[in-house]
Amino acid sequence: MAQSAVTHAAGGGHGAEGTRRDFLYIAAGAFGAVGTALALWPFINSMNPSADVLALSSVEVDLTPMQLGQRITVAWRGKPVFIDRRTPEQIARAQADNTADLPDPQTDKARVKKPEWLIMVGVCTHLGCVPLGQKATDPRGDFGGWFCPCHGSHYDTSGRIRKGPAPKNLPIPEYAFLDDNKVRIG
Amino acid sequence: MANTSAPKPAFMNNPMVKWIDYRLPIFTFMHHELHEYPTPKNLNYWWNFGSLAGIMLVVMIVSGIVLAMHYTPHVDFAFNSVERIMRDVNSGWLIRYIHMNGGSMFFIAVYIHIFRGLYYGSYKAPREVLWWLGIIILLLMMATAFLGYVLPWGQMSYWGATVITNLFSAFPLIGDPIVTWLWGGFSVDNPTLNRFFSLHYLLPFVIVGVVVLHLVALHTHGSGNPVGIDTKGPQDKIPFHPYYTVKDLFGLGVFFLVFAAIVFFAPNMLGEPDNYIPANPLQTPPHIVPEWYLLPFYAILRSIPSKLIGVLAMFGSIFILFILPWLDTSRVRSARFRPIYRIFFWLFLIDCVVLGWIGANPPEGYFLLIGRLATAWYFLHFLIILPLLGWFERPLPLPTSISEPVLKGGGSVAAAKPMEKA
Numbered sequence: 001m002a003q004s005a006v007t008h009a010a011g012g013g014h015g016a017e018g019t020r021r022d023f024l025y026i027a028a029g030a031f032g033a034v035g036t037a038l039a040l041w042p043f044i045n046s047m048n049p050s051a052d053v054l055a056l057s058s059v060e061v062d063l064t065p066m067q068l069g070q071r072i073t074v075a076w077r078g079k080p081v082f083i084d085r086r087t088p089e090q091i092a093r094a095q096a097d098n099t100a101d102l103p104d105p106q107t108d109k110a111r112v113k114k115p116e117w118l119i120m121v122g123v124c125t126h127l128g129c130v131p132l133g134q135k136a137t138d139p140r141g142d143f144g145g146w147f148c149p150c151h152g153s154h155y156d157t158s159g160r161i162r163k164g165p166a167p168k169n170l171p172i173p174e175y176a177f178l179d180d181n182k183v184r185i186g
Numbered sequence: 187m188a189n190t191s192a193p194k195p196a197f198m199n200n201p202m203v204k205w206i207d208y209r210l211p212i213f214t215f216m217h218h219e220l221h222e223y224p225t226p227k228n229l230n231y232w233w234n235f236g237s238l239a240g241i242m243l244v245v246m247i248v249s250g251i252v253l254a255m256h257y258t259p260h261v262d263f264a265f266n267s268v269e270r271i272m273r274d275v276n277s278g279w280l281i282r283y284i285h286m287n288g289g290s291m292f293f294i295a296v297y298i299h300i301f302r303g304l305y306y307g308s309y310k311a312p313r314e315v316l317w318w319l320g321i322i323i324l325l326l327m328m329a330t331a332f333l334g335y336v337l338p339w340g341q342m343s344y345w346g347a348t349v350i351t352n353l354f355s356a357f358p359l360i361g362d363p364i365v366t367w368l369w370g371g372f373s374v375d376n377p378t379l380n381r382f383f384s385l386h387y388l389l390p391f392v393i394v395g396v397v398v399l400h401l402v403a404l405h406t407h408g409s410g411n412p413v414g415i416d417t418k419g420p421q422d423k424i425p426f427h428p429y430y431t432v433k434d435l436f437g438l439g440v441f442f443l444v445f446a447a448i449v450f451f452a453p454n455m456l457g458e459p460d461n462y463i464p465a466n467p468l469q470t471p472p473h474i475v476p477e478w479y480l481l482p483f484y485a486i487l488r489s490i491p492s493k494l495i496g497v498l499a500m501f502g503s504i505f506i507l508f509i510l511p512w513l514d515t516s517r518v519r520s521a522r523f524r525p526i527y528r529i530f531f532w533l534f535l536i537d538c539v540v541l542g543w544i545g546a547n548p549p550e551g552y553f554l555l556i557g558r559l560a561t562a563w564y565f566l567h568f569l570i571i572l573p574l575l576g577w578f579e580r581p582l583p584l585p586t587s588i589s590e591p592v593l594k595g596g597g598s599v600a601a602a603k604p605m606e607k608a
Binding site: 044047048049050053057073075077078079080123126127128129130149150151152165166167 | 345348349351352353355366367368369371372373374375377381467468469470472473474488491492493494548549550
């Protein structure tokens with residue numbers, strides 16, 4: 001009897017809203033699709049940074065030997081980090097430009113912990129080249145900061161983008177001064 | 187349908203061949219598609235480049251498999267393992283130069299093949315899906331070539347990989363996580379090199395798969411032809427073998443002559459000297475350029491001042507080919523009968539060469555201006571000129587059959603012959 005009732009119900013369900021069989025078909029299909037997507041996730045996620053890559057994510061730098069006006073590059077997470085011990089003129093210029101026409105507006109104060117030390121990731125925000133300006137002989141662009149030779153982006157003494165195709169300022173990594181002459185990046 | 191065609195070759199009567207063919211009709215299939223396959227009788231040498239591209243794919247896979255036996259995909263060893271192939275491995279220099287320049291030859295064949303299609307309207311009904319499959323092959327080739335260029339881990343490898351993967355950071359919100367995911371870290375590094383090697387080995391076989399589909403689509407409606415009108419019957423066609431096998435082989439001989447000249451006399455002509463400097467993540471080379479076959483797209487990327495729009499324009503310049511069959515509103519296929527389109531075809535070809543030249547130069551001064559004009563023309567050609575030409579151009583009168591231009595009145599000869607349709 002039950003058998004015939006089911007058959008009857010299924011047969012009676014024909015119409016605009018579909019049958020029980022349609023519902024089962026869609027439900028089973030959706031279940032299978034969700035299950036496949038979940039099974040796929042570990043494979044996709046395996047391509048994200050692994051634990052050993054994440055473990056190498058901080059570096060300590062001794063700042064004692066740095067002269068006023070000197071810029072050095074240290075490697076952090078496989079990327080160059082620029083450390084710039086800025087002169088008072090450079091700081092004044094960066095602060096004066098807070099109100100200039102900036103593509104990515106940010107005050108100089110928001111970009112440093114101590115005005116003398118500008119620490120940022122030395123990777124152009126356009127397509128990832130390393131901008132020039134770390135050596136005294138390098139071109140430093142129209143704003144006295146850094147100049148990316150790949151596609152011609154100019155950064156100012158605060159590492160802010162001023163001219164060229166890059167959309168953003170040079171990023172500031174997480175860092176903390178351990179004491180007056182030591183900084184930990186990451 | 188095969189019953190009406192010419193008798194099968196003698197080897198098909200071999201009992202062993204018959205036994206296998208009855209169970210797996212591989213011999214019948216090969217005979218049907220490679221021997222008796224009816225092909226328009228008026229194909230010119232521009233029709234060689236499809237088979238040349240296919241042969242280059244085989245050359246690349248064979249040389250690549252051998253190179254992979256000697257290569258080490260690790261940032262500390264990759265550069266030296268390639269140098270070891272060049273100096274210590276028996277014939278390693280030859281195999282690497284074949285693989286390195288084979289990529290360029292593959293792109294030359296494919297670009298000529300594509301421009302053949304543009305000139306003769308090969309993308310028009312009923313061959314739109316055939317055209318799409320070709321564009322998918324082109325995209326896969328570009329991806330494979332880029333991945334392969336990273337493997338020697340020279341300066342251009344490293345910085346090319348950095349610039350190209352950073353293209354994806356242009357997308358808002360999802361951009362940065364995607365780039366980190368592509369890298370498997372926070373910069374191009376060992377995880378990146380490993381996965382690039384894995385994918386560089388995989389993608390050529392994906393290309394083989396799409397090439398098979400490309401051929402299935404081709405054999406469904408058959409080759410187009412320089413006159414661009416449909417074949418009217420068996421009198422317009424000849425069997426693929428021996429006529430086109432011989433023609434393709436002759437073309438292959440000429441093509442390999444050029445290939446060999448480059449491999450043996452100028453193997454580094456098309457490469458960048460900077461790639462013989464080991465990768466240095468802290469020092470960008472003053473001038474980053476991709477391989478020549480990607481230069482026009484690189485020029486489009488750089489000619490647009492906004493990063494996101496530049497990236498979209500670069501991808502768009504290829505994706506626009508997918509809708510080309512509908513952008514070209516003319517019903518006449520071949521440029522032979524389209525006097526105005528013919529002029530714009532050549533202008534477009536020049537435009538692509540100009541873009542390539544701009545892509546090889548720094549984006550400043552006149553180069554920037556010319557690059558912007560050439561980019562504008564590229565899109566103008568597809569989006570404005572082609573749709574309007576179909577309406578305003580008056581095509582020349584089409585011949586009544588593909589025999590007519592060849593035999594001068596061959597149409598009547600054909601008509602006298604009874605049609606052999608089943």
